[in-house]
Amino acid sequence: MIIDCHVHVNNYSDESSDKLTENLNELKLQMRRNRVDAALILTSFKDVPGRPSTKAVVDITRDHPNLFVVAGISFATFTQDELNEIGVLIKEGKVVGLKLYPGYEPFMPSDQRLEPVYDLAAKTGVPVMIHCGDTFSSKGKLKFSHPLNVDEVAVDHPDVNFVICHIGNPWIRDTMEIVYKNANVYTDISGLVLGNFTDRFEKFMHKQMQEMLTWGVEPEKCLYGTDWPISSMESYLEFMDSLSIPQKDKDKMMYENTLKLFKLPLAPENGNSFKNKIPFLS
Numbered sequence: 671m672i673i674d675c676h677v678h679v680n681n682y683s684d685e686s687s688d689k690l691t692e693n694l695n696e697l698k699l700q701m702r703r704n705r706v707d708a709a710l711i712l713t714s715f716k717d718v719p720g721r722p723s724t725k726a727v728v729d730i731t732r733d734h735p736n737l738f739v740v741a742g743i744s745f746a747t748f749t750q751d752e753l754n755e756i757g758v759l760i761k762e763g764k765v766v767g768l769k770l771y772p773g774y775e776p777f778m779p780s781d782q783r784l785e786p787v788y789d790l791a792a793k794t795g796v797p798v799m800i801h802c803g804d805t806f807s808s809k810g811k812l813k814f815s816h817p818l819n820v821d822e823v824a825v826d827h828p829d830v831n832f833v834i835c836h837i838g839n840p841w842i843r844d845t846m847e848i849v850y851k852n853a854n855v856y857t858d859i860s861g862l863v864l865g866n867f868t869d870r871f872e873k874f875m876h877k878q879m880q881e882m883l884t885w886g887v888e889p890e891k892c893l894y895g896t897d898w899p900i901s902s903m904e905s906y907l908e909f910m911d912s913l914s915i916p917q918k919d920k921d922k923m924m925y926e927n928t929l930k931l932f933k934l935p936l937a938p939e940n941g942n943s944f945k946n947k948i949p950f951l952s
């Protein structure tokens with residue numbers, strides 16, 4: 671089984687036009703082609719036509735039991751009413767997490783204004799994903815997206831699980847320490863490349879991943895995600911395939927950890943039969 675814990679259906683090329691249906695169809699096509707069984711769609715902090723709302727993505731994916739939604743929250747504009755609505759969608763089982771975008775918006779994850787967001791996460795048991803590391807846009811402010819900022823909020827909210835997105839790239843060592851130290855912090859490996867891995871960068875990232883796992887970050891704390899359509903699904907699967915880590919650890923990263931952390935109502939097949947579905951095992 672393969673679960674991609676980090677994809678988007680935003681229209682990155684033209685934010686003024688809504689391409690939700692088209693992008694969802696492309697997502698489904700890419701998942702079929704790459705034999706990806708389930709995916710978590712992260713919605714945006716922006717409210718523009720090219721960035722569909724959490725509600726719009728929930729509505730359009732209702733008949734897709736293998737697609738789940740992680741609700742993007744804008745630090746600048748969120749309201750308690752909006753959080754209440756997200757709470758209802760969490761109860762319905764379609765929204766399985768929350769996402770914050772520090773760096774893209776100038777705020778620290780430990781800002782007191784976010785307490786209602788962490789209360790919702792604690793009450794409903796869903797993880798909070800936090801954008802960390804480089805920003806796609808040069809207008810981002812990097813001091814806000816440093817993974818070290820997640821430490822404080824993780825310590826202050828031991829009843830909430832956090833995911834440092836993109837292994838905090840390029841601050842991977844800092845991410846390693848935060849994940850190692852805090853039982854409630856995980857990391858996803860999404861968004862490391864635009865499009866495909868080049869050979870040189872793939873080798874470099876191998877070393878980083880290997881170092882992270884050797885150093886003491888448990889494979890239970892790493893989640894497979896791509897950031898599609900920013901990164902290519904095919905290239906990411908090849909990257910995972912070429913990592914020399916035990917298969918049981920790969921399985922944890924590819925789907926087990928995401929199933930558990932987000933409490934997804936998907937049962938992996940019994941025994942070893944699921945292995946037939948994983949391209950890199952064949």
Ligand SMILES: [Zn+2]
Pocket residue numbers: 676678712861897
């Ligand atoms: Zn992303």
